[in-house]
Every structure is written in structure tokens, then in C-alpha cells.
Amino acid sequence: MSARVNAQELSQPYAYTFGPHPLPDGQTRFRLWAPGAAQVSLVLASDSPIPMRDDGDGFFQAVASCAPGASYCFCIDGALRVPDPASREQVGDVHGKSQVPDTAYRWQTSGWRGRPWTETVLYEIHVGLLGGFRGVQERLPDLAELGITAIELMPIADFPGPRNWGYDGVLPYAPDIAYGCPDELKELVDTAHSLGLQVILDVVYNHFGPDGNYLHAYAPQFFRDDIQTPWGSAIDFRQPQVRAFFAENALYWLREYRMDGLRLDAVHAIDDKSWLREMAAYVRQHLSPDRHVHLIIENDDNASSLLREGFAAQWNDDIHHVLHHMLTGESQSYYADYADHPEARLARCLMQGFDYQGEPSRFRQGKRRGEPTQGIAPSAFVFFLQNHDQTGNRASGERLTTLCADNVAALRAAVALQLLSPQIPLIFMGEEYGATAPFLYFTSFSDPALAQAVRDGRRNEFVDAGHVHEAGTVPDPNDVKTWEASRALPALQQQRNQAWRVFYQNLLRIRREEILPCLDGASALDAQVLGPLAIHASWRMGNGSVLCLYCNLSGSTVTLPAPALERERIIFAGRKMHGRTSRPDTILPQDTFATITPGSP
Numbered sequence: 001m002s003a004r005v006n007a008q009e010l011s012q013p014y015a016y017t018f019g020p021h022p023l024p025d026g027q028t029r030f031r032l033w034a035p036g037a038a039q040v041s042l043v044l045a046s047d048s049p050i051p052m053r054d055d056g057d058g059f060f061q062a063v064a065s066c067a068p069g070a071s072y073c074f075c076i077d078g079a080l081r082v083p084d085p086a087s088r089e090q091v092g093d094v095h096g097k098s099q100v101p102d103t104a105y106r107w108q109t110s111g112w113r114g115r116p117w118t119e120t121v122l123y124e125i126h127v128g129l130l131g132g133f134r135g136v137q138e139r140l141p142d143l144a145e146l147g148i149t150a151i152e153l154m155p156i157a158d159f160p161g162p163r164n165w166g167y168d169g170v171l172p173y174a175p176d177i178a179y180g181c182p183d184e185l186k187e188l189v190d191t192a193h194s195l196g197l198q199v200i201l202d203v204v205y206n207h208f209g210p211d212g213n214y215l216h217a218y219a220p221q222f223f224r225d226d227i228q229t230p231w232g233s234a235i236d237f238r239q240p241q242v243r244a245f246f247a248e249n250a251l252y253w254l255r256e257y258r259m260d261g262l263r264l265d266a267v268h269a270i271d272d273k274s275w276l277r278e279m280a281a282y283v284r285q286h287l288s289p290d291r292h293v294h295l296i297i298e299n300d301d302n303a304s305s306l307l308r309e310g311f312a313a314q315w316n317d318d319i320h321h322v323l324h325h326m327l328t329g330e331s332q333s334y335y336a337d338y339a340d341h342p343e344a345r346l347a348r349c350l351m352q353g354f355d356y357q358g359e360p361s362r363f364r365q366g367k368r369r370g371e372p373t374q375g376i377a378p379s380a381f382v383f384f385l386q387n388h389d390q391t392g393n394r395a396s397g398e399r400l401t402t403l404c405a406d407n408v409a410a411l412r413a414a415v416a417l418q419l420l421s422p423q424i425p426l427i428f429m430g431e432e433y434g435a436t437a438p439f440l441y442f443t444s445f446s447d448p449a450l451a452q453a454v455r456d457g458r459r460n461e462f463v464d465a466g467h468v469h470e471a472g473t474v475p476d477p478n479d480v481k482t483w484e485a486s487r488a489l490p491a492l493q494q495q496r497n498q499a500w501r502v503f504y505q506n507l508l509r510i511r512r513e514e515i516l517p518c519l520d521g522a523s524a525l526d527a528q529v530l531g532p533l534a535i536h537a538s539w540r541m542g543n544g545s546v547l548c549l550y551c552n553l554s555g556s557t558v559t560l561p562a563p564a565l566e567r568e569r570i571i572f573a574g575r576k577m578h579g580r581t582s583r584p585d586t587i588l589p590q591d592t593f594a595t596i597t598p599g600s601p
Contacts, residue, residue, distance in 0.1 A: 013103065014255060014286070016248050017241075019086030019173055020072075020100050023063065028100055031061045032074050032084065033241045034218040041075040049075050058219070058241065068102035082214040086245070087158070087174045089182055094160050094170050094212030105186045107258070109193040114260045114292030115149060117312045118379050118519040120198065121419075121508060122426040123148040124387055126439075127156055128163065129486060130429070133180035137188045140195055146432060146501065147508025150198035152263055154388055156185070157204065160211040161444030163483045165388065166202065167265065168209030168443065172249050182257075189258050198260035200294065201253050205246045206269035207231035211445055229269045237272035247279040251286055254293055261294030261312070268301040280310030296382065302354045302370030307380045313424055316381040318356060319349040320390060323414055326533055326553050328403050334363045343535050347527035350421065350537040350549075353381040378422035378522055378539065385418055386428040388439065395462055395474050397438030397486065399430065409575065409590035410553045412503065416592035417551045419507040420515065420572060422522045422539050427504070434500035440475055442483045451478040507572070514571045514596055518543040531558045534587065544599020551592040558587050568595045 013022055021029045034040050035058030041049035042062040052060035052074075066072070071091045073081050083090065087098035123143055130136045136151070143151065155166030158174040169176075175185050189199045207229055208215070215222045222242055227234035236242055253259045267276060280295055287293055294312040307314055322338040322345045325331060331339040338345055338355070345355045356370040384390075391399055404411040419425050430437065441458060445451045459474045475482040521542030528536045533554035539547045548568070552558050560583070568583050574591035583595055 014251070016086070016252065017244050018248060019084060019088060020098075022103065027063050027065050029061065029063050030072070030074075030084075031055075031059055032218075033058050033245070034060055034074075034076065035221050035241075037076050037218040039077055040218075041078070042072060043075050043081065044070060044072045058221070066100055068100050068104075070100045071097040072100065073097045076218045080214070080217055082218070083171065085171065085215060085219075086249075087171050090158050090171065090174050090177055092177075094158050098174075101182060103256075105183050107186070108190050112193040112258070113288075113290050114294075115196070115198055116292055116520070117294050117424070119149055119516055120294070120424050121147060121149045121511070122152050122200065122382065122424065123150070124152045124154065124384075124426055124428050126154045126165070126388065126429065127179045132178070133175075133184040133188045137184075137191050140188075140192055140197060144195040144197055146505050147512060148197065148427070150200055150260065151192060152200040152426070153202060155202045155204050155265070158212075159209055161446060163442050163444040163480070164209075165392065165441065165443075167204055168211070169204055170209045170212040172203065172205075172246075173252055186257060193258070198292075198294075199258075200261040200263055200296065201257075201259045202263045202265060203250065203253065204265045205249075206235065206266050208235075211447060211450055224271075227271055231269075234269070234271055237270060237275045243275050243278065246275075247282045250279055251283045254283055254287060260292065261296060263296040263298065263315075265298055267297045267299050267306070268303070273303075273306070276306060276311075277309050284310070302356050304354065304357070304371045304373045304376060307373075307376050313380045313382050315387075315426075316349065316353060316383055316423065318354050319346070319381070319383055319423070320385065320387075322346050322349060322355060323385060323417075324390070324400075327400065327407065327410055327414060337361050337363045343529040343531075343533060347529055347535045347537060350423075350535070351524040351527045353378070353423070378524065379424055379519060381423045382426050383418050383421055383423035384426040384428065385414055386431055387426060388428065391428065391439045392441050397440035397475075399435060399437075399439065401434045401436050402438075407590070412575065413551055413553055413590050413592040415503070416507060416572060416574070416594070417549060419504070419511055420547075420549060420592075420594045421537075422515065422519055422541075422547065425511075432501050432504040434497040437487060438485055440482050440486045441477050442486060443477045444480075444483075445478055454478065510572050510594075515541075515547065518545055522547075528561075530560065530587070531556070534558045536560070541596075541599075546597040546599075548595045548597075549592065550587050550594070552587045553590060555589045557589060560585055560587060568597045570594070571596050 023029055030042050032040055040052045040060040042052055043049050044066055050062050052062040055061045073083055075081050084098040088101035089099040091097045091099050127136055155169055156175050157169035158171035158176045159169045162178040175182055192199050223233040224236040225233050296313045297311050298315045322342050325335045325338045326342050348355050353373045354370050357372050358368050358370050360366045361369045386400055400411055443454055455476055518541035522539050525538040525540050530536055534552040537549050541547055563583055572594040574593040
């Protein structure tokens with residue numbers, strides 16, 4: 001197959017190995033990988049089962065006449081009826097029938113090719129909490145005006161029940177009907193592109209959820225029992241059919257829904273890292289070469305090698321953890337790894353991305369964590385102060401606006417550091433309005449035993465981490481009240497916190513005008529500890545200019561070293577420095593300011 005595709009090829013339906021595929025004669029081809037089954041039948045609506053042909057290598061295939069919207073399922077060995085694991089849309093929930101898709105959506109932004117990665121300002125969204133695909137679409141103009149350039153959707157693949165974070169998905173090709181139909185998702189993407197916004201989708205390739213996954217019944221080879229993950233038996237990426245299933249899924253979202261990129265959840269739980277490199281190459285081979293497509297990973301192992309092999313960026317947990325400790329004083333759990341010399345750790349994160357690059361971790365009982373990051377661009381690291389994990393995995397789901405209620409100035413200083421850094425910023429929904437509504441962990445499992453197991457497991461997590469006092473306060477994930485408590489951004493709250501929005505908007509304007517034009521090619525110069533909770537960092541930008549950030553999260557004034565650069569110009573004056581045109585000799589408590597020095601003529 002050619003390594004590149006032309007425009008004519010892109011206009012034709014792609015022949016995916018899995019899922020229903022329309023044929024030129026108006027019929028539809030159905031395929032199922034069921035190596036554990038003796039026979040498989042296709043069941044269309046209420047019709048009699050149609051025997052599927054054994055195609056070898058565990059595949060069964062049938063061709064049938066059916067219109068878009070027709071429902072179907074597979075019958076395994078004459079007994080068990082299951083949805084298509086590559087279903088494009090479900091009738092009802094994950095246990096219901098699958099539906100033949102309608103591919104007639106007419107795109108309005110056919111000329112969209114995306115944006116360079118360095119222009120990215122991410123905004124993480126839980127689609128359900130904002131009212132589904134339509135609700136998110138309504139928010140897009142406000143986000144574009146704010147200065148956001150990319151929305152990142154938490155997983156939307158079909159999960160059991162109407163409420164879930166999305167990481168319990170079991171049908172990775174099907175948008176959950178609780179959020180809307182496929183065309184509504186396409187319209188959301190179309191509208192985003194019309195406003196200059198990229199759409200990044202969070203995808204889960206390391207596990208399936210506990211309810212609605214039938215693969216064990218007819219394709220046990222999908223899993224390996226010799227490796228266990230927090231979610232059960234590991235997915236077996238040694239199997240070529242498994243590798244193809246997920247690689248095609250990545251291509252499906254990027255091609256059929258025109259997503260601008262994917263965020264891959266917890267890739268440290270994928271045992272065969274060669275598949276990640278293979279997948280990255282595969283999707284780029286089958287997309288138009290003029291598109292900007294960004295692949296982002298979450299990797300708790302701090303394995304920087306993937307950033308050199310096809311992936312644009314990685315979530316930077318280290319910079320979050322050290323700043324969270326500096327802002328809140330918390331040192332439990334993994335924050336223990338950042339409690340000593342946090343200023344030096346922050347300086348290293350700003351200069352090198354990761355703090356842990358092979359050093360032993362106290363939280364991991366001395367196990368070494370991470371790989372060197374030398375030579376990797378600052379923009380390869382995603383810098384966040386909050387996200388769904390770091391907020392939602394707290395017992396009470398508190399946001400930093402609650403945790404820092406007595407230290408708001410320091411929080412604002414940290415936000416300025418984040419948004420003006422050459423690393424790529426990610427804002428968690430509601431931050432820009434100073435939202436105080438919690439973000440809790442929620443589910444809606446119909447099986448009482450499973451709901452109880454999740455309830456107990458959630459509470460035991462805090463006991464195991466030594467937070468026995470918090471375990472008794474964990475809200476029931478399956479209770480609808482937990483979902484309701486997480487509703488973010490009520491209109492009244494937005495009106496009360498416009499000052500936060502103006503703050504974010506001004507910072508993002510400065511980023512757009514002063515930093516983005518020269519971010520490509522930026523590299524770290526130096527970082528210094530100025531005092532307790534205070535640092536200075538500088539970068540040589542792509543045009544030769546020098547960006548400097550000065551951040552003091554302490555309650556004391558810090559003296560600055562003598563200016564090392566001529567023509568240093570303040571581009572962001574902290575809360576007590578408005579009107580200044582030259583760099584001061586000190587940085588006041590809980591303040592951040594930024595300067596830029598033009599490059600040599």
C-alpha cells in the first residue's frame with residue numbers, strides 16, 4: 001500500500017477491517033473477529049439469522065442488503081447475541097443492537113487542515129456535563145473568544161448507562177448516544193473548525209470497561225492472562241488482529257469525524273510499546289499529508305522516547321504535582337515525591353519537561369522512573385494545573401479555587417506561569433471562570449453488584465493510600481446526586497467570576513501575540529531558584545528573542561539578580577506591577593511577571 005494517499009482516495013470510503021462497510025452495489029459487508037467461536041450468524045432486525053462465512057484467521061464475514069439505520073447484531077454459536085465490537089452507533093445502550101451508519105453528512109469546512117501544534121491551547125471538556133454534543137457546540141464561540149485553540153473531549157466511546165467519565169467504554173467506535181448521534185458530533189467538529197478550533201479526542205486503548213464487553217465470550221485471544229492491569233487482564237497487542245482493531249479505530253476518528261488529534265489514555269498500561277509507534281505511522285500514512293494531526297499521550301512512566309517517535313506531546317504530570325504541592329502544601333501519595341526542594345523541581349520541569357528522568361521515586365518504593373528529555377522541545381509537554389484525573393480522583397473532587405481559597409493570589413501567579421510558558425497549556429473546564437463546583441467520579445451501572453464493587457473500590461483506594469479519614473466521605477459514584485454535584489459553570493457562577501475570565505483572556509492574548517509567533521524552535525536556556533517557592537526561567541525562542549518568567553509563590557518579597565539582558569521588555573506585569581515598563585529589582589509575594597528581549601538584529 002502506498003505510504004501517502006491522494007485527494008481522490010480520501011474521498012472514497014475506507015475499507016476498514018472491522019465494522020459495517022458499504023459496498024458499491026448498495027450492500028453492506030459485516031465482519032467479526034471471533035476466534036473462540038465455532039460459528040457466527042448475522043441477525044438483521046427481526047429477520048432470521050444469516051450464517052457468516054469463516055474467512056480464516058478467526059474472521060467471519062457476511063454481505064447483506066440493508067439501508068443506513070438498519071439494526072443488527074451477531075449470534076455466537078447459536079446462543080449468545082452480541083453487538084458489533086466495532087459498532088458505529090448503538091440502538092439503546094451497550095447491550096443493545098448496533099446500527100448501520102449513515103455516511104451522508106455534508107461537511108461545511110472541507111478546506112480545514114488544522115493548526116500547527118505550537119499554536120495549541122487545550123481546553124478539556126466532559127461532554128455530558130456541558131449538555132452533550134449540542135451543549136459543547138453552543139460553548140464554542142465563547143471558548144474561541146477566550147483564546148482557546150483546541151478543545152479536548154474526554155472519552156465519548158459508548159459506555160454503560162447515561163453517566164460516566166468515559167473510561168468505562170466498551171464500544172470504541174461508537175459515540176455514546178447519551179451525548180447525541182454521530183451527525184451531531186460531526187456538526188460539533190464542523191462548527192469548531194469554522195471558528196478556528198481544533199478538536200482532540202481522548203481515546204482508551206489500554207482496557208475495556210467492566211459492563212458490556214462481550215469479547216471474552218468469543219475472542220478470549222483479545223486478552224492475555226499473564227499480565228494484569230488495574231482493569232483486569234491486559235489487552236494482547238501481540239495479536240495482529242488486536243493491533244489492527246485499535247489502529248483502525250485511531251484512523252476512524254481522525255478520518256471519518258475529522259478530529260485533529262487524539263489523546264491516548266494511560267499508555268503505560270499498554271505492554272507492547274511497538275504498537276504505539278506502528279499506529280502513529282499507520283494513521284499518518286492514511287491521511288492527507290497536508291493535515292496537521294496531533295497524537296498526545298498520557299504516560300505515568302515518563303517515557304520520553306515516544307516523543308521522538310511520532311507523538312507530538314505528553315501530559316506533564318511532574319509539573320502539575322510540584323506546583324500542586326507548592327500551592328496547597330499537600331505531600332501525601334505521589335505528592336511526596338515533590339515535597340523536598342520543590343523550587344528546584346519546578347525549575348527542572350520548566351527547563352527539561354520532566355522532573356523524574358530515571359531517578360528513584362519514593363512513592364514507587366525506590367523504583368526508578370522516567371527517561372532523559374535532552375533535546376526535546378518545550379512544546380512537547382502539556383502543562384496543566386488541573387485536569388479530570390487530578391481533580392476527580394480527590395475524595396471530594398475539589399478544584400484549586402476551593403483548595404486555594406485563602407491563597408488566590410498564588411493561584412493566579414501559577415496560572416500566569418502556566419499560560420506564558422513555552423509548554424502547551426491545558427485548561428480544565430471551568431477554570432477560566434474560577435468554578436468551585438466539584439468534579440467527582442461518577443458512573444451509572446445498572447448491575448447492583450457492580451455498582452457496589454465500584455463504590456467499595458473507590459473508598460478502598462483512599463484507605464490504601466493512607467487517607468482513612470477521607471474514605472468515609474467519598475460520594476457514591478453511582479448516585480445521580482454525585483453527577484448533579486459536578487455540574488460546572490452555572491450561569492450565575494459565570495456572572496460572579498468574570499474577573500477570572502478576563503484574567504485568562506488577557507494572558508492568552510499575550511501568549512498569542514508575544515509567544516506563539518516565535519514558539520517553534522524554542523529551547524531552554526536557564527532556570528534558577530530565587531528563594532523559597534520562587535524561580536526564574538528563560539528560553540531562547542525560535543526568532544532569537546529571549547523569554548523570561550519570574551514566579552514567586554511565597555509570602556515574601558524576593559530580590560532579583562541584576563538584569564543579564566539589554567532591551568528587556570515586560571510583556572506581562574503581575575498584579576502589583578501594572579504600568580511598569582522596565583524590570584523591577586524585586587518580585588513581590590505571590591506574583592508572576594514575564595519579559596521578552598528581542599533577538600540580535
